[in-house]
Amino acid sequence: MSTILEQSLGHAPVTELKNVGAKFAEKLAKLGIHNVQDLLFHVPLRYQDRTRITPIGGLRPNVDVVIEGEIMLADVVFGKRRSLAVRLQDGTGTITLRFYHFSGAQKNNLQKGARIRCYGEVRRGRAGLELYHPEYQFVDDVSALPTEKTLTPIYPSTEGITQARWRQLMSQVVTLLQKGRAIDDLIPSKLLLPYQLPNLRSALLYLHQPPVGANLQELENHQHPAQKRLIMEELLAHNLSLLKMRASIQLDHAPVLPASNTLKTSFLASLPFTPTNAQQRVVNEIQQDLSKGFPMLRLVQGDVGSGKTLVAALAALSALEQGFQVALMAPTEILAEQHLKNFQTWFEPLGISMAWLAGKVKGKARQTTMAAIVSGEAQMVIGTHALFQDDVAFANLGLAIIDEQHRFGVHQRLALRQKGKGLSPHQLIMTATPIPRTLAMSAYADLDTSVIDELPPGRTPVNTVALDQSRRQQVIERIRHACVEGRQAYWVCTLIEESEALEAQAAEVTAQELQTALPELNIALIHGRLKPKEKADIMAAFKSGETQLLVATTVIEVGVDVPNASLMIIENPERLGLAQLHQLRGRVGRGSAASHCLLMYQSPLSQAGKQRIQAMRDTTDGFKIAEIDLDIRGPGEVLGTKQTGLMQMRIADLQRDSHLLDDIKHWAQLTQTHAPHIVELLIARWLGENIRYGQV
Secondary structure, eight states: OOOHHHTTTSSSSSGGGGOOOOOHHHHHHHHOOOBBBHHHHHOSSSEOOOOOOOGGGGOOOOOOOEEEEEEEEEEEEESSSEEEEEEEOSSSSSEEEEEEOHHHHHHSSSOOEEEEEEEEEEEEEEEEEESSSSEEEEOOOOOOOOOSSSEEEEOOTTTEEEEEEEHHHHHHHHHHHHTTTOOOOOSOHHGGGGTTTOOOHHHHHHHOOOBTTOOHHHTTTTOOOHHHHHHHHHHHHHHHHHHHHHHHHHTTTOOOOOOOHHHHHHHHHHHHOOOOHHHHHHHHHHHHHHHHSSSOEEEEEEEEOOOHHHHHHHHHHHHHHHHHHHEEEEESSHHHHHHHHHHHHHHHTTOEEEEOOOTOOHHHHHHHHHHHHHHHHOOOESSSGGGSSSSOSSEEEEEEEEEEEGGGOOHHHGGGGGGGGSSOEEEEEEESSOHHHHHHHHHTTTTTEEOOSSSOOOOOEEEEEEEEGEEEHHHHHHHHHHHHOOEEEEEEEEEESSSSSSSOOBBHHHHHHHHHHHSSEEEEEEEEOOOOOHHHHHHHHHHHSOOOOOEEEGGGTTOOOTTTEEEEEEEEEEGGGGHHHHHHHHTTTOOSSOOEEEEEEEEEEOOOHHHHHHHHOOOOOOOHHHHHHHHHHHHHHHHTTTHHHHHOOSSSOHHHHHGGGHHHHHHHHHHHHHHGHHHHHHHHHHHHGGGGGOOO
């Protein structure tokens, strides 16, 4: 222990603590804990109140309690499952402790007459009130056990580390802090003053050992000033890491692409419509970025059908006119092929050569394509994840366009930086999943954001109706009527195969059932397990009008454009997230005919299911829907925790703490200007080895 007391408390390795060997240190490392400072910032998830003993006679169900009493009997009971039942009395009443997993030694120890203290949740059981698998310890009559002096913390854990072990470990660290060991309080006190927040040492001591009488509810809701002190520091560290990454990217050199107009003028003249004001505004914002000498990093958000692809095409022409290549990457082959068709229609008349690269392009065709890309002969390259692969080399990549950013890991996005020869390509990221402002401020703080907030003329709002499954026959008749009138329809199922666990109707069964009910219609089935060629053929037949009803799983969610389709039925919408429902609905309403989306749900609906369906009926505004989705599901779900690298927060929560983000932005600017020396220390403390994207 002496070595630890000689070092800064922060950086002493965990192996300096008592009973922490190499094996145990490995388990801690899985949680990102390498030194004593990491342990201090591994704060409890929640707390239990074990500070007082409750008389058995006063117990109520569904409450965590500490009880103490004498064992009256202990018996193995044979019912549906074998269990050890122990009857405990304390003079005010009796209760049963029930153990389904027990050893012979445990049974022998729990003998009649022994006195024990237990902790657990009181529940109603077969013998009245019971405690299942309570924690317990024997009480020696001579030296009765003292009750806990503080609330009992419950720590986030991993396999092989019990809560008792955590508490033993943390008590060593807390003792060091209590003995006056320094912990660097990195945030200047003048920033904390307006919030009346404690210093770091006091906050940490309080959170690891809240005193008797601490407000348990305030702690559970993360409202205590000690928690807020750490939340603000963690949010600040994340914000600074994003700003640092952005600054490092701006040190790179990128092609300077001035606003030259020859190709753009020809392209715009060939269009049968004029871009909306919102599209023109976003194109101007992109053009300003492209004319600077460092890489553009711009996120374009536009609701379904707002015309993001046109904006991307105009950005691409700026690079192509200067002799640079452009790569456009989409998350699925269906979407990539759709982009290919659009760009061929637009760009081939302008004399721009196209290339297509996806997983299914193999053998000689792949070699030919790769050669065209590396020689620069292929000017506009469209593809899927295949574009990321190491063996794909560009002659002079000037702009990378990424569609549906949330489907890609950030690593992949940054890997494209390395595809430029000497210069970093500009990056334009598009998404039809509107990102709530709070998330955009934090998850995408390294990106500039543009919003296309206006739909092109001629798009009709989609009328959304919710129906119970019991009205299925009426819905089928509605499809017959629409298709007889010359329109087309989608029927979306949320599963491919029959599954007893989920009651959703399987797509294959649904397609057969609909074909039987509607023999006069051409019905096709599309799902994720088909080969890409099969999918493409099915979509082509639907687009041409040959197929009238398309039964699909959610593979049609992004990018499929069939203006004649004006009716969509979504079965079991309660299974899908709001953003996904909104994306699906965006497949209709692309022409001038009145369009309808029928949400056919299974009763009874959960609370979240009701909220989602109500939101879909109330609004077609993607940004409003995104905010509601954030409320229902939380940021980790909305963004895809694994992909942002941001959501792995220890104590902060973007949704709960979103009201702090404006202040955090201000703090980050002040810190960079007035205390740049603490930036690295804060990032290292909170992000450790997860420093944002590892500066790919």
